[in-house]
Amino acid sequence: MKVKVNQLKAGAMLSYISMGLGYLVSIIYTPIMLRLLGQSEYGLYNLVASVVSYLGVLNFGFGSAYMRYYSRYKVQDDREKIATLNGMFLIIFSVIGLIAVIAGTVLAMNTEVIFGSELNSTELSIAKIIMMILVINLAISFPNIVFSSHITANEKFVFQKLVQMIKIVANPFVVLPLLIMGYGSVGMVIATTMLNISIEIINAVYCINKLKMKFSFRDFDFKLMREMTVFSSFIFINLLIDQINWNVDKFILGRFHGTVSVAIYGLAAQLNTYYLTISTAISGVFTPRVHRLVASENNNELTKLFTRIGRVQFIILSLISSGLIFFGRPFINMWAGENYDGSYPIVLLLIIPVTIPLIQNIGIEIQRAKNMHQFRSWVYFFIALGNLGLTIPLTKMYGGVGAAIGTAASLIIGNGFLMNWYNHVKVGLDMKFFWKQILNFVPALIAPIITGVIINNLFNLNRIFIFTGFICIYILIFAVSMWIFGMNRYEKDLIGKPIKKVLNRLIRRI
Incomplete structure (x- = not known):
């Protein structure tokens, strides 16, 4: 049980380290990418990606279903059913990947109809190429859902987050050279696709070699398939809704x-x-x-x-x-x-x-x-x-x-x-009870809000050093106010205990 708790804490901590690293990389990488691509081509990439993302709903929410049924069989220590479950999901997602390729090809053949008259002939030609590459990327990612879900179900969050961090750091290094050489959005999606495939292979190897993941393709459980379909159908609706909303x-x-x-x-x-x-x-x-x-x-x-x-x-x-x-x-x-x-x-x-x-x-x-x-x-x-x-x-x-x-x-x-x-x-x-606990934060927000209003009314924030300085001041005031007026003992311990451990170790070394 101790290992699982450590995985949870380490997983949560690495999630935020990974995100912090991701934002740092994005702050440096995105402005360069935007200027190399140009506003029009960046918009074209977003437009095509928004259409291809609709094919993502083809996973039908089976990833969540895997978690549900894997947990059930894990408690029962039924390894045969787990192997059958793994085999079923690999077959299902491989078929879905094939369907995605077919559907994506049809979309790519009809870009003029999909995007209308606002795009010129050059943009439509580029859109067709980008769409096919993104479709291949998506199709290959479907079978990987089995492996990523298996890693999550086994609570191997440390490995999962470390791989994610590698992907974040590697992305600019594979994309920017192609953008600098003038390959534009086409080069960007090719580089991203190759990186994604590499990460998916790493996940598969880890599951098979380290987690000893087994597959059985002999007894396809159609009864379980029907049960999972009913369970996942509403998750599918959620996926569709998210696509509409975003x-x-x-x-x-x-x-x-x-x-x-x-x-x-x-x-x-x-x-x-x-x-x-x-x-x-x-x-x-x-x-x-x-x-x-x-x-x-x-x-x-x-x-x-x-x-x-x-x-x-x-x-x-x-x-x-x-x-x-x-x-x-x-x-x-x-x-x-x-x-x-x-x-x-x-x-x-x-x-x-x-x-x-x-x-x-x-x-x-x-x-x-x-x-x-x-x-x-x-x-x-x-x-x-x-x-x-x-x-x-x-x-x-x-x-x-x-x-x-x-x-x-x-x-x-x-x-x-x-x-x-x-x-x-x-x-x-x-x-x-939940909203009462959330509303307890209101007193802690008063000082930061007043500070933000004063800064905006008295200072020009369009200079990098002034902007950075006031950001730091705002964060400091927010943190102090939240610590004094908002946070409970559990939340203070989340921050305080790790800091105390680090300080104690430093003191002992000194």
Whole structure:
């Protein structure tokens, strides 16, 4: 049990180290990439990627199903069923990969119809090549879901995060040489695809050699397949909804306003993606524990875990979101260029509403573990349709800001109201207790907000040294205020105990 706990702590810590490394690499790499590609080609890449990403829903949510059934057979120590499960999933995802190639080829043959008249003939030609490469990348990634899910199910988070860190660091080194040589977005997607294939091979080798992963292809369990399909069908709806909420905006913008508008929205969406990954870094490593607590039918412990994770996520996300409000515009102008200034209002419209579901995202896994995720799927499905209905006219009138407003409205209605009601009334989580604990942070936010307003009204933040200095001051004030007025003993220990251990070791060495 001790090893598992260490894996959880190390996994969570490495997640944030990996993200910090990723953001550092992105801060250096992205401006260079944007300037080498140019705004139009960057928009074209985002536009094509948004269309190809829809093929990602072909995984049908079977990754979550694997976790559910693997955990069941692991508890029973039924190695034969685990081997059969591995074989089934490898077959399923290999077939899905083949379907993705066929569907992607059809899409690539019809780029003129898909992207409309806003793209010129050169852009359409490049779009066709990019689409085929991205489709091959996606198709090859499907069988790897079996291996990555197996690693997660065995709680080997240290290996998983270390491989992720290698990928983050390696990406600019394989992409930038091709961009400098003038291969543009085509060269970028080729390099990324080759890197992804290398990582997928590493995962497969680790599972087979280190985790002794076995496969059985003799007895395909059709009864289990039907059961998994029913379970995964609602996860599939969630995947489809996520695609509508996060990618349809770029497609609609491309149809009505061209690649430059997509580039501006795409940069905001990239920042929003970073924001999303920060939240999931903690909750992701608790997935196996959630399934164990659900199996023991302990709703009280689930609520405590749900609230504990949510509070930690809120501390981190409130620092980033408030910092983006006060420092986002000068950051975007200095980092990406003044021609991306329009990304600022878009990113605020995306990240502020999404904070509500992000501090509750462990609840999604709780619903899945209880097999109660159907309601969420249907609610999100109809809200996503409403989002689509709003986005089309708003995009025509207001461009990227209009598209973001449609997405923001759907997030507020779906996550701010309906899902909180469902978690409280049906799932068995005490949401009144949860929100009471979150609202306890309000006094801690007063000093940072006042500081941010004063800085914005008195100083010009468009100079790098002034900007960096005030960022540091803001973070310091936020941290002190949160420590004194917001954090409880558990949260202080998360920071304090590791620091004390390091200091004690240094003192002993001295």
